Amino acid sequence: MASVKTLNQKAEGTIKMLVGGAGDIKLTKDGNVLLREMQIQNPTAVMIARTAVAQDDITGDGTSSTVLLIGELMKQAERYLSEGLHPRVLVQGFDAAKRATIEFLDSFKEDCSPTDRDMLRCVARTSLRTKVHQQLADQLTDIVVDAVLTIKQDDEPLDLFMVELMHMKHQLDKDTRLIKGLVLDHGSRHPDMPKRLEDCYILTCNVGLEYEKSEVNSGFFYSSAEQREALVAAERQVTDDRVHKIIDLKNQVCGTSKKGFVVINQKGIDPMSLDLLAKAGILGLRRAKRRNMERLTLACGGFAINSIEELSPDCLGLAGAVYEHVLGEEKYTFVEDVPRPHSCTILIKGPADYTLAQIKDAIRDGLRAVKNTLDDVGVVPGAGAFE
């Protein structure tokens, strides 16, 4: 394993192109990914592999370094062991070395102020340059640093989940970019809904807007088609009422102005409800990701409601522009120009799935590197080669 990793380390090192039997392709230098490609039997090797995975979980990077380090330490240890040294003495030695190293690092590290943008850019660039070529790395450096600084809130721990990574496969369009807002991976399901809205209110909710035939209903006895229709209509009424309340709110806040109104629902919206919303000029999206609910409120303001009773103008957020973008069979919705963005989206573009994956991994590692810097409030110059 270690010999594979040595090659991996250098900034100009070799990237591994892995082609699987089913034709799946990965381009990576990520030690964690490479480890998963190997079918490991030896129990010690399994333990080393687990260490690498743990490393990945905690810091998000440095798996190759970990394996290298362990390899070297074991090589050195073997020498002493063959001379008759008791293993326990060795372990004590390792412990002492660990303490000394940490002490040294603590004194050696340079404090990094969270406002030192140049320092953060250095950190990001170092990480990115090992994973993508220089030009792209430099392009992504600012994106990564800006993304982290955007979501940073004082007194709150940095939550990297607030940076959404969205990818679009496109043969020609080159630029990965940072969007101070959101990109959702789905769009409206009604042809009459507006494709672009400006100066909009955003309603984020987790309310069922679909007709639910209750389990009880199928057991009801009805003696005529009219009765059955009446039952169905009664059940339908519940959903219709909810939709009408939303439409009423829209009329209340938008009035006669040209302001738009967007509903983003974590639950479903059935065709009849879509129709009602479309007629009222409202753009409605259904089955949104749970994380996007949080991201939306962080970006646009307002708060998500869980029941229709909570509906009020206070729960609404704002966005300068909400528009649809169609790419092949996929539809995306952009929410941009938001008032105080504390969440953002990095839109990755590339010509093939493995390119997108490669860039996504690089950005993820870069984000984590910057986050770690801000969390530790310090950097060690020289990175893994600090000695």
Added chain:
Amino acid sequence: MREVVTVQLGDFANFTGSHYWNLLDASAEYCHTHGPQQENVQSHVFHQEKLTEQGQSSWAPRLLAIAARDSFAGSSLIGSAAYAENGLRSEAVSWAWDGQMELHETDLIARSEYNELLETEDAEPDSPALGNAIQGPLERAAKDLDVPGAVTMWTDFIEVLLPTKAVFTLPDIWHGSTSFGGFTQGMGILTLGDREEILDRARLLGEACDSPQGLQMLVDDMSGFGGLAANILPDLKDAIGIQTVLTFALRATRDAPARSTQQGTAQAQWQLNEALSMACLSSETSLFTPMASPAHPSNQLGLQWDPDRHYHTSALCAAALDNMTFPLRAGSPRSTGSLTMAEVVQLLAIRPSANLATMSGRMPAPIIPPPTAESQQDTDFRTPMPQCQPLQPPCMAQWTPGLQASQHTMLSESLTVRGAACNGTSASRSMTEEYLQQVYMTEGLRCRRHTCVSALGMQLPLPFPAVFRNISAPQMHAAAGALSIHQGLQQGSAALNKPRSCSMLSRWAASQSFGPYVDGILTRFQEAHANSLGQTIIRNWECDEDIIAAVKERLQDMIDSFN
């Protein structure tokens, strides 16, 4: 409306799925050429219509399939154009990296010849010249699939193109080498990232549905895939936005312990898995139906198949599945033949802790005696069996291993018959319904019942195993009989010795008598758990005491509920 999302987990489940989607495709193809009034089915229930920018429409299954690594050929699924787009192209590779590269390539899993030819045909769908030219080779390639050893992957015979996102490969499970035979081995297999990816794809499937009625899950429950299913099911329901789940626990005959040479370990593993699956999966789903191809040899059916080949056994399971779930996509929501998933569950799941169902059936369906026949007793059902009740064992085969709804304890059932024949031609709906009424009266069972009748038989796709070899000429004709009255339909290809369509009857039933069955599972579990071999297996599977206790509790609950 009323969309159904399908999830497949495991190799045998994927085999069954391939046949299943082929069957649905053949049925849609038939309606397309002969007009939709031939069979009033709703395509959008199991499929999603996609419109390309050019305005062409295509139907993609609402499917998420989970497979082990190297268990399928990627290009077969998405088509070679899409495949090439994601293949190694220098401009794509140099997009993000200009340094040195090291290529590590495993042997590419090749497509089957059948898939290759299929792609050629699809390339120009409207060219009749090409269509005719390719028909012969296509049929030969399909026939060659029947040669032992020809089919190794579930993509070798799939006719349907799937979107790239429809298949999720488990990164740590290598097909054929990673040990994944234990139910609990699948429970912790997913990393957070993988889990999110699966749930996200499910969410997108749900988002495409206007008003989903539920989820149907095909799972290799006697393996780690079962544990994976149990583990992910609650979140899956949430992501798609449904509560109703129909679980079809598929068991490959090849893997069953009776056929295994390693009696001791295999037996113990099977017993442990059976209990774990029954307990963990039935508690998360609305209706649990274990399925395997009928015991072989099965004189009742007169079919001939190889129980050691997934290609054959999964085809039988898929046919059964298609028939059982036919009411879900039949007709308009108001017609008498159709059912929603919620209605199926209400019909067959007696209680949440008594939610097992069994399936028995006949393929081809029994021939309806002419209505004017005076001596019903002498009617020859074309089987070597002595006279028996036509829709009861032994005239019917069991598709649920070991689980049988005995005549006197049946509580409810859903009976579906398609394409039944009478006098060498296809019987009309009313004739079939009348015949069924007579049979019901003869049986004298008092139970809740739903009947779904379609005059059109199950259309068989080209790559369907030649299981009809044993059928006598009159039966064959009868099975194909439904065709002759429809204009312009090709007679089944002589080269393949199989009819173009087949009639089928299935009875999906719930019974009070399942108690002893569950009791047997619990007893065998306790036996296996008690001895040292079982203990070793459980340790290897990393199955802790909590799960064991939960399994025992759930099984006991089920036994009590049935009594």
